[in-house]
Amino acid sequence: MEVLTRKQYHRKIGLFRKLLRLTLVAAILLMGGAVGLLTYAKMQGPPPLQVQETTVFYGNDDSVIGQRHVGQNRHWLSIDEMNPTIIEATLAIEDRKFYSHYGFDFLRIGSAIIRNIQQGTKAQGASTITQQYARNLFLSHDKTWQRKWNEAIYALRLEMNYTKDEIIEGYLNTIYYGHGAYGIEAAANHYFQKSASELNTAEISMLVGIPKGPLYYSPINNYDRAKSRQQQVLNAMANEGHITSNEVRDYYNTPLDLEHETPFHSMSVGPYFQDVVYHVLTEEYGLDPQIIEAGGLQVYTTLDSDMQKKAEKWVEDELKDSELQTALVAIDPRNGDVKAMVGGKNYQESPFNRATQALRPPGSTFKPFLYYAALENGFTQATPLTSEETTFVYDDGRETYSPSNFGDKYADDFITLAKAIALSDNIYAMKTHFFLGFDQLIESARRLGITSTLGEYPSLALGTKPVGVLEITNSYSAFANGGRNVKPRFITKVVDKDGHTLIEEEPQLEQVIQPELAYIMTDLMKGMFDLNLSGSHSEVTGRSVLHLINRPVAGKSGTTTTDSWMIGYTPQLLTGVWVGYDKGQTLQRGEGQHAKRIWAQFTEDALDGKLKLPFPKPANVTAVAINPDNGRLATESCPVQHTAYFVNGTEPTEYCQEHIGNPGETSRAKEEIGEIEEAKKEKLLDRFIKWFGGDEEVE
Structure with a gap:
């Protein structure tokens, strides 16, 4: 049994009190720092969530004819339009505690720090979805402490000013899925030629695994690695209770139809037309080119994709072996739509x-x-x-x-x-x-x-x-x-x-x-x-x-x-x-x-398959047969007759007499012409008498 002198006792009590005071001071400073940090983040207000989005051009049948984007092909999809399985799979593999933490998973962070110290690197990450979203929006992907500090500030601002649903929606629309596709909608379009709302669980589990290494896990670059990553995603979903172990096996074995998009320049329909559309948007309507290139606009045009392809076909067929150049414009004259x-x-070229x-x-x-x-x-x-x-x-x-x-x-x-x-x-x-x-x-x-x-x-x-x-x-x-x-x-x-x-x-x-x-x-x-x-x-x-x-x-x-x-x-x-x-x-x-x-x-x-429409004739236009050389009314003796149209009252009144073969024919022709003229006069007189007598209505 150790016996303490009074002096030793007081010294030990003094050290304990100092330690307690230091602890209290440290706690107060830590709490003050946390309050200050939260206050600073709150005072900064909500960070803007503007991201580059692909502008899409549509033809007159709402088919996609082209896109404009600056390096990032992205189409925004609201959380209500997403298949819920997308969110379940993403959270299972990326951030299981997303809905319960406040932007940081401290256990994961601590574990990652220890591993990094042990390995002498910064390779291990522990970023939550909120942190990843902040990095996608505002920061670079450099593995530096300064970037991680800034990332933490942005993550706090996101958590303090936006709902969890808004954050997960933003994350899924900004994360990179490889091959120029940013966001789940662009990824679904690229890999499966469909909307993200139409994906099945097998397709979702494949896509959700890609962001960990967009090139490494791309099913286009390395299908086997992508399948291995898909297995991890499916297992994580099973661990969270979203699917059963049998479903893990079934979804893994489901065939995937990877019909990825061709490059933009080869899928564009009517590139000359699209250039004019861009000019109209900037010059006539004054839209900022940056908005057109990355503002996520939907531009509906008058282009008829089928007609455009036919125009290009006939130009190519006619001029393929020639150095001649050409231009073609097809318009609907009823409304001015350029087809x-x-x-x-x-x-x-x-x-x-x-x-x-x-x-x-x-x-x-x-x-x-x-x-x-x-x-x-x-x-x-x-x-x-x-x-x-x-x-x-x-x-x-x-x-x-x-x-x-x-x-x-x-x-x-x-x-x-x-x-x-x-x-x-x-x-x-x-x-x-x-x-x-x-x-x-x-x-x-x-x-x-x-x-x-x-x-x-x-x-x-x-x-x-x-x-x-x-x-x-x-x-x-x-x-x-x-x-x-x-x-x-x-x-x-x-x-x-x-x-x-x-x-x-x-x-x-x-x-x-x-x-x-x-x-x-x-x-x-x-x-x-x-x-x-x-x-x-x-x-x-x-x-x-x-x-x-x-x-x-x-x-x-x-x-x-x-x-x-x-x-x-x-x-x-x-x-x-x-x-x-x-x-x-x-x-x-x-x-x-x-x-x-x-x-x-x-x-x-x-116009194949379209109605063969006649040109609409106004009511005050009349047709008569003329000799196209002298313009007189044609007779049976004229070798050529042409039906021509005239405004009522301007048609010819004299008959052609140039093709009469002998005096007898000339005499008979003149008699016939006279009879016709007399009949016309009588008909006009009869109509006048009927009208004057009230027997005929006049419009």
């Missing part, structure tokens, strides 16, 4: 969009603007002018202009407007241009939608001033839809990641020309496919593709020394095609047919 766009033969960025001389595709102005100024389909070699004098006699027809071939006689446009007669066009005055063509073109620089000079009528492919193609819309100018529409709606609609674009149409004259212009442009309008000196310009067309169509072709064009339409589809060389190289013999062939084959293919 397909080709800006060149190969986007990867040349992203320059020839459909929207290039300006090329349109040739004779510019003539419809001239002839519409002519219709407004008294011309009809039957108006005759002579087609002959002509030198035009202008500018008070100081300037001359001598255009020529293709191949220097002329009728050397009268031809009608109906025949002139079908044959693309340049002399008829130039005479019309001089008769109207140069300003009339410019005014007509502007009204129909041409915005490029134009000038008051003779050759403008023959399409020598460059315009854009989309620009001039869309300008034909008014001819196809009853006189309304439409704005090309690429986007129908844009929705942000929270489901709020940022942009909603309705079709924009404006009546700019008379419906009856628009219909007559369409009838005139049907003429390029009517063999009855061929002449002895020239054939209709659509003859070479007649065998490819099997529905009512109208259009106009155009050719310069460097450019080949075809713009044509049905009531539901308007398509413009340009073919040429980027550097203005002269077209060789036969190369001028490519545009017409691409247009014809695409039009038929794009």
